[in-house]
Amino acid sequence: MSRTCTIAELAREFGVTTRTIRFYEDRGLITPLREGQRRVYRSRDRVRLRLIMRGKRLGFSLEEIREMIDIYDTDRSEVAQLLLVLDRIAQRRANLVERQHDIATMLGELDELEGHCASLLREKEVGTSRPVRASG
Amino acid sequence: MSRTCTIAELAREFGVTTRTIRFYEDRGLITPLREGQRRVYRSRDRVRLRLIMRGKRLGFSLEEIREMIDIYDTDRSEVAQLLLVLDRIAQRRANLVERQHDIATMLGELDELEGHCASLLREKEVGTSRPVRASG
């Protein structure tokens, strides 16, 4: 495991531009170390970026993603903070479960449509003595 | 069930602005009837809007949502079109299944974190004479 890397390496690794990574930093999603001027990324940052990309695939805004990251970042030394984290986890979970239902609904509708199409297709195949040739 | 309705009624029903609905029409996502100048929406349009809202919740762009709607709209009288629809269905399904996995991963991570927090909390509660909060 490469301990640290440059911004260009990280960008290649995740298939994004360096501009994107700097933008995420600007929005407080990543906080790399510095070696003089240059940014130095560690596995910690790679984990973050993975979280970010996953969040993006699911359509979360960067702000929402920042909130998720905050959950992992919150200080867990005090009871109040722990309770806060548990509360946020519950909210996130509820949100994700909603999405799961939306996806399940969509998949169900696709199944239905597919079944319809398949049966239409069978009808057409039965009607033709030879393979696909349709016309008046 | 009200067969038709105005743009304002539809907007209230779905909790969006009329501007939003007109914008969706502009992008080819909805095509209401007209009574003179005015738009008239039927259950067909309501179904569309439900599809749109669901797509938005899942983070799909309006363009992607338009493509989904196209799947349902494609002419199914010809075999070639049916095969096209089946192909698109497969692609959509693959996409949705990917999202399901992303969500499952996130939920798993939340479970893990929750477990960690819960055990930290138990440690702290053991140390206190008066319990902070008990459950389960």
Next chain:
DNA sequence: CTTTACCTTAACGTAAACGTCAAGTAGGCT
């Protein structure tokens, strides 16, 4: 007829999430 309420198109404004220069710096090669 005027007000009120709802509708229309058209056009400009805006926040998010970057893309795309521009101009400068720092280290390595020859």
Next chain:
DNA sequence: AGCCTACTTGACGTTTACGTTAAGGTAAAG
């Protein structure tokens, strides 16, 4: 020393998905 490459910080441009006036049409109510 000169050049190349990779990095840096701006700062303006772009697309998406609407918000927000502007400017007006229509139909019932007062």
